[in-house]
Amino acid sequence: MSEERDVMEFDLLVVGAGPAGLSCAIHAKQLNPELNVCVLEKGATVGSHILAGAVIEPGPLEELLPNWKDNAPEVCVPVSRDEIRMMSAQGSFKFPIVPPQMNNHGNYIVSLSSLTQKMAEAAEELGVEIYPGFPARMPLYNEAGEVIGVRTGDMGVDKDGNPKDGYTPGMDLHAKLTVFAEGARGSCSKQLVAKYGLDAQADPQTYGIGIKELWQLPPGRTEPGLVMHTMGWPLDNKTYGGSFVYHLEDDKLAIGFVVGLDYEDPHLEPFEKFQEFKNHPHIKPLLEGGEIVSYGARAIVEGGWQSLPKMEMPGAALIGCGAGTLNVPKIKGVHQAIRSGMEIAKQFHEKASAEGFDARVREGAIGAELKRVRNIRPSFHWGLWVGLMISGLETLFAGLLPYTLRNRADHSALKKVSTHKPLTPGNRDLPPRDRLSAVYFAATEHDEDQPVHLRVEDTNICVTRCAEEYDNPCTRFCPAKVYEMVEVDGAKQLQINAANCVHCKTCDIKDPYQIINWVTPEGGAGPNYQLM
Amino acid sequence: MKVLVPIKRAVDYNVRVRVKNDGSGVELNGVKMSVNPFDEIANEEALRLKEKGVVTEVVVATIGVAKAEDQLRSELARGADRAIHVVADQDIQPLQAARILKKLVEDEGIDLVLMGKQAIDDDANQTGQMLATLLGWPQATFASKVEIEGQTARVDREIDAGIETLEVDLPAVITADLRLNEPRFIKLPDIMKAKRKPLDKRELGDFDIDVPTLEVTETRPPSGREPGRMVKDVDELIATLKDKGLV
Ligand SMILES: Cc1cc2nc3c(=O)[nH]c(=O)nc-3n(C[C@H](O)[C@H](O)[C@H](O)COP(=O)(O)OP(=O)(O)OC[C@H]3O[C@@H](n4cnc5c(N)ncnc54)[C@H](O)[C@@H]3O)c2cc1C
Numbered sequence: 001m002s003e004e005r006d007v008m009e010f011d012l013l014v015v016g017a018g019p020a021g022l023s024c025a026i027h028a029k030q031l032n033p034e035l036n037v038c039v040l041e042k043g044a045t046v047g048s049h050i051l052a053g054a055v056i057e058p059g060p061l062e063e064l065l066p067n068w069k070d071n072a073p074e075v076c077v078p079v080s081r082d083e084i085r086m087m088s089a090q091g092s093f094k095f096p097i098v099p100p101q102m103n104n105h106g107n108y109i110v111s112l113s114s115l116t117q118k119m120a121e122a123a124e125e126l127g128v129e130i131y132p133g134f135p136a137r138m139p140l141y142n143e144a145g146e147v148i149g150v151r152t153g154d155m156g157v158d159k160d161g162n163p164k165d166g167y168t169p170g171m172d173l174h175a176k177l178t179v180f181a182e183g184a185r186g187s188c189s190k191q192l193v194a195k196y197g198l199d200a201q202a203d204p205q206t207y208g209i210g211i212k213e214l215w216q217l218p219p220g221r222t223e224p225g226l227v228m229h230t231m232g233w234p235l236d237n238k239t240y241g242g243s244f245v246y247h248l249e250d251d252k253l254a255i256g257f258v259v260g261l262d263y264e265d266p267h268l269e270p271f272e273k274f275q276e277f278k279n280h281p282h283i284k285p286l287l288e289g290g291e292i293v294s295y296g297a298r299a300i301v302e303g304g305w306q307s308l309p310k311m312e313m314p315g316a317a318l319i320g321c322g323a324g325t326l327n328v329p330k331i332k333g334v335h336q337a338i339r340s341g342m343e344i345a346k347q348f349h350e351k352a353s354a355e356g357f358d359a360r361v362r363e364g365a366i367g368a369e370l371k372r373v374r375n376i377r378p379s380f381h382w383g384l385w386v387g388l389m390i391s392g393l394e395t396l397f398a399g400l401l402p403y404t405l406r407n408r409a410d411h412s413a414l415k416k417v418s419t420h421k422p423l424t425p426g427n428r429d430l431p432p433r434d435r436l437s438a439v440y441f442a443a444t445e446h447d448e449d450q451p452v453h454l455r456v457e458d459t460n461i462c463v464t465r466c467a468e469e470y471d472n473p474c475t476r477f478c479p480a481k482v483y484e485m486v487e488v489d490g491a492k493q494l495q496i497n498a499a500n501c502v503h504c505k506t507c508d509i510k511d512p513y514q515i516i517n518w519v520t521p522e523g524g525a526g527p528n529y530q531l532m
Numbered sequence: 533m534k535v536l537v538p539i540k541r542a543v544d545y546n547v548r549v550r551v552k553n554d555g556s557g558v559e560l561n562g563v564k565m566s567v568n569p570f571d572e573i574a575n576e577e578a579l580r581l582k583e584k585g586v587v588t589e590v591v592v593a594t595i596g597v598a599k600a601e602d603q604l605r606s607e608l609a610r611g612a613d614r615a616i617h618v619v620a621d622q623d624i625q626p627l628q629a630a631r632i633l634k635k636l637v638e639d640e641g642i643d644l645v646l647m648g649k650q651a652i653d654d655d656a657n658q659t660g661q662m663l664a665t666l667l668g669w670p671q672a673t674f675a676s677k678v679e680i681e682g683q684t685a686r687v688d689r690e691i692d693a694g695i696e697t698l699e700v701d702l703p704a705v706i707t708a709d710l711r712l713n714e715p716r717f718i719k720l721p722d723i724m725k726a727k728r729k730p731l732d733k734r735e736l737g738d739f740d741i742d743v744p745t746l747e748v749t750e751t752r753p754p755s756g757r758e759p760g761r762m763v764k765d766v767d768e769l770i771a772t773l774k775d776k777g778l779v
């Protein structure tokens with residue numbers, strides 16, 4: 001459809017109202033109230049697509065909004081105690097000491113979706129224009145090949161791509177600088193990395209999938225402020241990952257599980273591992289009799305220093321988890337995302353362009369924090385025990401040992417189905433029963449009459465090579481059961497239940513043939529996370 | 533012709549509503565709030581009438597908390613001309629809402645009220661009817677089609693037996709059903725423009741809402757379903773059904 005599109009001009013355009021994007025918008029206005037700043041967000045409201053643990057380091061937030069606690073997020077509990085456990089099938093072993101990167105003294109457990117709502121309020125008070133329900137569909141370029149802005153998605157297109165009654169074409173937003181803050185595996189960011197070769201000097205980016213549930217428990221069971229992490233069971237020693245269990249106020253509990261997407265076994269189902277974990281004798285008594293309030297999943301960026309792409313290009317910059325500034329051993333990305341947002345705002349204020357931003361990040365606090373811990377996550381390629389050993393050494397020497405371990409792309413780690421025995425399902429009887437009943441608690445919504453936003457380039461591969469080589473792992477790694485192999489007239493074919501998608505981006509990352517392309521659906525579609 | 537479109541800030545229809553642990557109501561903490569969907573439809577209908585030249589001005593009004601301004605702004609962005617916000621922190625029941633709306637109708641010289649048939653939070657389905665009665669105006673509820681010619685409105689309503697068509701003299705109260713129309717998408721520049729459209733704030737104290745009210749004594753979630761049981765084969769299924777006296 002080629003029609004005249006409305007154009008709007010801004011000084012600064014931010015894609016994504018996560019902690020990174022909002023910090024950028026807020027700080028830009030703090031530095032220069034005259035600026036015309038616009039933030040686009042694909043979720044129906046700010047925070048509706050945001051999911052994290054989340055234990056945050058408050059330093060950078062305090063610097064950005066010194067009074068943030070006056071308008072505190074709905075969940076905001078100071079950490080009272082840390083616990084780390086190594087799990088086995090029946091028991092668990094509590095680490096006598098908490099390694100420094102896992103020590104959360106002085107940190108807060110918050111709902112990140114709620115925190116971003118509060119940050120959005122602060123931004124609007126400063127005069128930032130925030131538009132939830134308007135995804136950036138694609139970057140726009142000028143003839144010189146510079147980024148000049150983005151085009152928002154069309155509304156009211158039917159599933160075959162034809163305009164419906166209320167058809168409303170997306171519009172073009174132009175800006176002096178466009179900042180992409182889309183979080184892990186951003187759909188515009190992916191195009192930009194490819195177009196400008198931003199990853200030429202970096203290792204491939206790597207990810208994990210995090211699945212989370214919020215529970216309401218019977219009174220008196222929680223210890224508000226307790227932060228527990230586990231390693232080991234139900235994952236084998238070759239698979240990176242573990243759980244987080246955060247005790248909130250009002251008898252609420254945030255519980256989640258992260259699996260490194262460099263896992264090898266094509267049979268693995270991250271959702272099932274999480275459910276097995278919940279049924280461990282140490283965890284089950286906590287949950288039994290409670291009820292699940294919210295469910296969701298999101299990719300988490302794990303590549304760290306080695307995988308950090310170049311964060312600038314003509315006319316634009318990448319910030320936060322869209323670039324990959326998260327500190328993996330700490331499993332914390334919020335403070336780094338906020339820093340990167342403030343940094344690009346300073347850069348724009350001083351230089352009016354992105355040129356020099358990349359060096360600024362690497363040489364500043366963000367780079368220093370990433371560099372120090374760069375070898376910890378990749379050391380787990382050799383399994384849990386070697387990983388723990390190297391992590392200990394690296395921590396002892398504060399990252400000063402003169403080597404850097406390499407990262408490889410997650411999709412390339414998957415082994416053929418013939419090399420692995422099928423997994424036996426674990427015992428579990430706590431809800432949710434399966435992925436479909438879980439997804440109900442993500443309150444996700446997509447108009448069914450719109451083009452499928454999970455673009456599979458070649459669905460023949462699904463029934464031929466993929467079925468044989470990997471037994472269609474998409475039917476297992478997706479936490480919302482979007483992909484199913486169904487039989488139609490005696491022949492197998494791929495069915496995509498796009499309406500269930502929770503926008504975690506796992507399929508885009510882990511598909512072994514890299515033929516799944518996640519694109520933005522109609523504005524406002526997707527999960528409606530509450531307190532996640 | 534001046535139209536009043538009353539709207540309500542309600543829990544979004546996608547939200548899985550949960551009853552609070554102490555049974556004092558439903559959990560609203562951190563819950564997504566939106567314009568009641570039937571009210572969006574009512575506003576859309578008013579805007580279409582304006583585009584047809586039948587209506588000259590569309591006024592949206594809400595009675596609710598300070599944050600309800602977000603919902604007014606969103607209906608202004610859809611196209612309404614101006615807004616009235618009666619700021620109220622307390623729970624407002626249908627008869628109280630109808631009394632407030634009656635005064636707004638009189639103060640503003642309104643010729644037609646187009647409103648949702650009910651709000652999806654309390655599903656009361658009373659305010660439109662009460663307002664019509666208080667005003668002494670005719671009412672056409674559950675509208676699935678509205679046509680206006682001169683001083684009459686012809687309204688289709690979907691009833692069990694098919695479609696019923698009513699003719700009412702204006703001024704009147706018309707309440708919108710789901711199939712009346714599909715509200716348009718809100719455009720980005722219109723959100724920006726909506727920020728500058730007039731929005732009057734009125735205080736609750738200006739209205740006489742001293743009427744007997746209902747008291748909610750308890751809120752309970754529906755009792756859960758018994759967990760299912762897997763049976764091996766048809767024989768076991770029949771045996772189980774017989775056992776339970778179901779066949
Ligand atoms: C399970 C899990 C647990 C975590 N736990 C913690 C923790 O305990 N502590 C911590 O510090 N960090 C934690 N993190 C990491 C943290 O969530 C991220 O580091 C942080 O959210 C990154 O912020 P961001 O702004 O870069 O991206 P995001 O928070 O992902 O925000 C991106 C925003 O952009 C929007 N968006 C994306 N694409 C588009 C588009 N094309 N158009 C419009 N909008 C778009 C998204 O909807 C989203 O709102 C966790 C992550 C996960 C998945």
Ligand code: SF4
Nearest residue numbers: 478501502504505507
């Ligand atoms: S379809 Fe892809 S992005 Fe959507 S929930 Fe499944 S894995 Fe995540």
